[in-house]
Amino acid sequence: MILVLGGAGYIGSHAVKMLIDAGESVVVVDNLETGHIEAVNKAAKFYQIDIRDEQAFDKVFKENKIEAVLHFCANSLVGESVGLPIKYFENNVGGTINVLKLMEKYDVKKIVFSSTAAVYGEPKVVPITEENETLPTNPYGESKLMMEKMFKWADRAHDIRFVSLRYFNVAGADPSGSIGEAHGVETHLIPLILQVPLGQRDFITVFGDDYPTKDGTCIRDYIHVVDLIDAHLKALAYLRADGLSQIFNLGSGDGFSVREIIEVARQITGHPIPEKAAARRAGDPSTLIASSEKATAILGWKPKHTQVETIIRDAWAFHKSHPNGYKPV
Numbered sequence: 001m002i003l004v005l006g007g008a009g010y011i012g013s014h015a016v017k018m019l020i021d022a023g024e025s026v027v028v029v030d031n032l033e034t035g036h037i038e039a040v041n042k043a044a045k046f047y048q049i050d051i052r053d054e055q056a057f058d059k060v061f062k063e064n065k066i067e068a069v070l071h072f073c074a075n076s077l078v079g080e081s082v083g084l085p086i087k088y089f090e091n092n093v094g095g096t097i098n099v100l101k102l103m104e105k106y107d108v109k110k111i112v113f114s115s116t117a118a119v120y121g122e123p124k125v126v127p128i129t130e131e132n133e134t135l136p137t138n139p140y141g142e143s144k145l146m147m148e149k150m151f152k153w154a155d156r157a158h159d160i161r162f163v164s165l166r167y168f169n170v171a172g173a174d175p176s177g178s179i180g181e182a183h184g185v186e187t188h189l190i191p192l193i194l195q196v197p198l199g200q201r202d203f204i205t206v207f208g209d210d211y212p213t214k215d216g217t218c219i220r221d222y223i224h225v226v227d228l229i230d231a232h233l234k235a236l237a238y239l240r241a242d243g244l245s246q247i248f249n250l251g252s253g254d255g256f257s258v259r260e261i262i263e264v265a266r267q268i269t270g271h272p273i274p275e276k277a278a279a280r281r282a283g284d285p286s287t288l289i290a291s292s293e294k295a296t297a298i299l300g301w302k303p304k305h306t307q308v309e310t311i312i313r314d315a316w317a318f319h320k321s322h323p324n325g326y327k328p329v
């Protein structure tokens with residue numbers, strides 16, 4: 001049984017679907033704070049539990065023979081984390097302490113979890129390898145770095161093997177169009193752009209057009225959620241083959257500016273999508289591009305959906321069919 005924590009969220013719900021498609025048995029834990037029960041594949045067993053509630057969480061390990069954990073639970077709004085650091089440490093670090101306690105108690109030795117490019121802060125060298133210095137510029141990134149460190153020590157003491165995956169900008173949706181990104185508070189560029197052709201927003205705001213980049217707007221490395229989960233499946237296989245604990249970057253290895261993304265969205269939706277330049281958003285690094293060579297070398301992972309057109313087309317298919325997310329239209 002694979003335990004997916006945060007399996008009702010955007011990325012976790014894709015993991016649940018792809019694990020089930022691969023023939024795995026899955027149990028999901030989610031408190032539905034930002035997740036949606038409608039996103040959880042029906043073939044998975046579901047517990048509505050907060051992982052900070054150790055007693056309730058213990059029951060999941062008692063009632064199921066857990067072989068490995070995929071851990072997606074977190075609060076993940078960079079801006080919010082600056083004003084509410086304790087919330088981020090309490091949930092992201094505090095929740096993970098319970099994950100470790102119960103893994104140790106029930107002798108579960110394998111975990112794959114979500115880390116982030118935000119652990120690097122403003123990178124010194126691009127493309128960013130795992131060797132880059134980790135200097136987070138916000139509490140969200142710091143909380144993920146703290147999680148990585150906790151796992152390192154738990155491995156040494158209790159032989160709990162982990163794979164930490166540092167995601168860059170995750171986007172897109174399952175090609176079936178049945179699940180996708182539906183955050184109550186949306187901050188991510190692609191779903192915000194798509195709200196314009198949906199008639200929910202008049203224009204997209206470009207945060208800063210005076211960066212030292214080709215068109216003055218920030219450059220990011222967008223990775224299709226299906227490729228991202230494929231890396232999780234490969235990480236699980238790696239741990240099953242007795243692989244040692246590792247940290248991997250996950251990106252497509254290509255950078256796109258905010259303006260390039262808006263232009264592709266115009267082509268795909270056929271909508272003019274007006275844009276308005278505004279001040280820079282605090283804490284945004286100018287360019288984030290991943291080197292995922294280590295994941296390719298050790299996990300044998302290579303992203304397949306590297307065209308931003310594919311990423312935006314799949315996101316658009318979901319948003320068109322779910323204009324209110326999982327809420328009824």
Ligand SMILES: NC(=O)c1ccc[n+]([C@@H]2O[C@H](COP(=O)([O-])OP(=O)(O)OC[C@H]3O[C@@H](n4cnc5c(N)ncnc54)[C@H](O)[C@@H]3O)[C@@H](O)[C@H]2O)c1
Pocket residue numbers: 005006007008009010011012029030031032033034035036049050051052071072073074075076091095114115116117166167168169170171183
């Ligand atoms: N979306 C991105 O681009 C991105 C980039 C880097 C890292 N990440 C990380 O990936 C993971 C998933 O991100 P997402 O975009 O799917 O977010 P999400 O908010 O959609 O998913 C998180 C899920 O965890 C659940 N959850 C949170 N705290 C919980 C708790 N204490 N107990 C039980 N359930 C809890 C939420 O209800 C939600 O369903 C997060 O850890 C995030 O930090 C995301």
Ligand SMILES: O=c1ccn([C@@H]2O[C@H](COP(=O)(O)OP(=O)(O)O[C@H]3O[C@H](CO)[C@H](O)[C@H](O)[C@H]3O)[C@@H](O)[C@H]2O)c(=O)[nH]1
Pocket residue numbers: 076078116117118167168169170187188189190192204205206207208218219220258281284288
């Ligand atoms: O309305 C918007 C929204 C975003 N942007 C810009 O678009 C780019 C991408 O922004 P996102 O909010 O989509 O993504 P981030 O790069 O800020 O954040 C992502 O990468 C971070 C690592 O730095 C974390 O991992 C985080 O969880 C993940 O969502 C940024 O330059 C941002 O300033 C706009 O111009 N207008």
